[in-house]
Amino acid sequence: MIDWEFTADEAARLLSGYLKIKSLNPPGNEKESADYLSTLLNERGLKPKIHPSGSDRVNLTARLPGDGRKKPILLYHHMDVVAADPRRWSGDPFSGEIRDGYVWGRGAIDMKGMGIMQLLALDLLQRRHPRRSRDIIFFAAADEEKGGAFGTQWMIENHWPEIEAEYVWDEGGFGLQDFFDERPVFTVAVTEKKDLWLKLIARGEPGHSGIPHGRNAADILLGALNRIMALNSKYELNPVAAMLFAEIGKLKSFPQSFLLKNLHNPLIFRLMQSALTSDSTVAAMLKDTVSITVLRAGEKENIIPEIAEATLDIRMLPGRSTEGFLEKLKSLIADEQVEIEIIHAPEETVISNIDTDFYRTLSEVIRELVPKGITAPLLTPGTTDSCFFRQKGINAYGLFPAIIDPGELARFHGIDERISVENLRLGTQITYEVLRRLCE
Numbered sequence: 001m002i003d004w005e006f007t008a009d010e011a012a013r014l015l016s017g018y019l020k021i022k023s024l025n026p027p028g029n030e031k032e033s034a035d036y037l038s039t040l041l042n043e044r045g046l047k048p049k050i051h052p053s054g055s056d057r058v059n060l061t062a063r064l065p066g067d068g069r070k071k072p073i074l075l076y077h078h079m080d081v082v083a084a085d086p087r088r089w090s091g092d093p094f095s096g097e098i099r100d101g102y103v104w105g106r107g108a109i110d111m112k113g114m115g116i117m118q119l120l121a122l123d124l125l126q127r128r129h130p131r132r133s134r135d136i137i138f139f140a141a142a143d144e145e146k147g148g149a150f151g152t153q154w155m156i157e158n159h160w161p162e163i164e165a166e167y168v169w170d171e172g173g174f175g176l177q178d179f180f181d182e183r184p185v186f187t188v189a190v191t192e193k194k195d196l197w198l199k200l201i202a203r204g205e206p207g208h209s210g211i212p213h214g215r216n217a218a219d220i221l222l223g224a225l226n227r228i229m230a231l232n233s234k235y236e237l238n239p240v241a242a243m244l245f246a247e248i249g250k251l252k253s254f255p256q257s258f259l260l261k262n263l264h265n266p267l268i269f270r271l272m273q274s275a276l277t278s279d280s281t282v283a284a285m286l287k288d289t290v291s292i293t294v295l296r297a298g299e300k301e302n303i304i305p306e307i308a309e310a311t312l313d314i315r316m317l318p319g320r321s322t323e324g325f326l327e328k329l330k331s332l333i334a335d336e337q338v339e340i341e342i343i344h345a346p347e348e349t350v351i352s353n354i355d356t357d358f359y360r361t362l363s364e365v366i367r368e369l370v371p372k373g374i375t376a377p378l379l380t381p382g383t384t385d386s387c388f389f390r391q392k393g394i395n396a397y398g399l400f401p402a403i404i405d406p407g408e409l410a411r412f413h414g415i416d417e418r419i420s421v422e423n424l425r426l427g428t429q430i431t432y433e434v435l436r437r438l439c440e
């Protein structure tokens with residue numbers, strides 16, 4: 001029998017040390033984190049490899065070997081974290097304090113906590129299951145929070161054989177409680193939205209603002225923006241969202257159960273639309289979103305501006321082509337005076353298959369270990385490094401294997417981020433159990 005209470009305390013202690021390291025990105029400085037992980041891995045006989053990708057930028061891998069009958073599984077986490085304003089936190093964001101049953105600090109959920117669960121699960125697997133059908137790769141990546149140029153992308157370009165695997169287990173979804181239902185729904189990210197960043201440039205004619213002449217660049221731009229922003233209220237059901245709601249429907253009683261399972265019927269979808277989209281995260285799964293992020297026009301109080309510019313962050317649903325989407329925007333704008341400049345265009349989005357041993361085993365383990373827990377596929381509005389693996393044809397799944405309610409989730413990239421010791425126990429147990437079965 002595994003002493004899970006002991007494991008949970010060990011996880012809390014190791015995570016506390018990890019959270020004390022300020023791996024803020026920028027600048028990242030993942031070297032100190034990699035050194036810390038190297039020590040933990042070496043102590044457990046798991047030999048780490050360091051892959052420097054820039055000054056003070058490093059990636060780390062460690063491989064627990066199997067007999068090679070099956071292809072490896074890669075356990076992914078990133079070592080860098082986002083900024084934390086100490087004035088807004090109740091304590092030091094880098095204290096790693098263990099208090100009231102929680103480990104506190106930036107990165108507890110995103111995603112050093114998951115790295116520690118993986119490391120301990122790997123160690124348990126090594127000690128308790130010497131006969132394994134496949135390698136398990138532990139991968140601690142740099143630079144996820146700034147796009148991955150020094151991290152996963154760099155590793156794929158320079159050390160692909162070190163991280164090539166059949167399945168990748170990344171972040172993305174959570175065991176969400178009191179979100180869709182009071183029962184926990186473990187949402188497993190299988191795809192992401194595609195980010196398209198554009199600049200709109202409207203050209204008009206200068207003049208005295210006391211005599212409006214109808215060719216004010218700001219007016220032209222505002223007209224175009226108004227027509228584009230209408231996209232934010234155009235909802236549609238994509239296949240991943242349909243699967244998610246069908247699973248949630250199984251938890252509900254009639255008529256909700258029926259309605260959620262039959263959303264592909266346009267009448268039912270329209271009927272359910274306002275209920276489904278009342279939460280902005282869920283709403284983002286059901287539409288292409290447009291946010292104006294920069295707006296610029298004019299220099300002086302009494303001069304009509306000749307040029308006006310807006311930057312847009314657009315997140316397209318998977319399956320959209322960038323070209324097709326730009327055509328649609330042009331026809332919405334319908335104004336020759338507005339030019340579209342592409343700042344960033346996304347790669348093709350791939351959806352990971354859920355008809356796999358990995359997904360089935362994950363669902364099975366969750367069903368056994370979490371009373372009334374279910375698993376459902378998720379489309380994430382944000383981006384993770386999984387997209388790079390999916391482009392390489394690998395099935396990547398995003399799940400932080402712990403139970404979190406909306407209040408806890410708000411601390412993710414927010415204030416007073418923390419993880420309960422109880423969740424560290426559950427997460428390590430789920431990770432271990434999934435790996436054990438997939439190594440049979």
Ligand SMILES: [Zn+2]
Nearest residue numbers: 110111144171
């Ligand atoms: Zn993250």
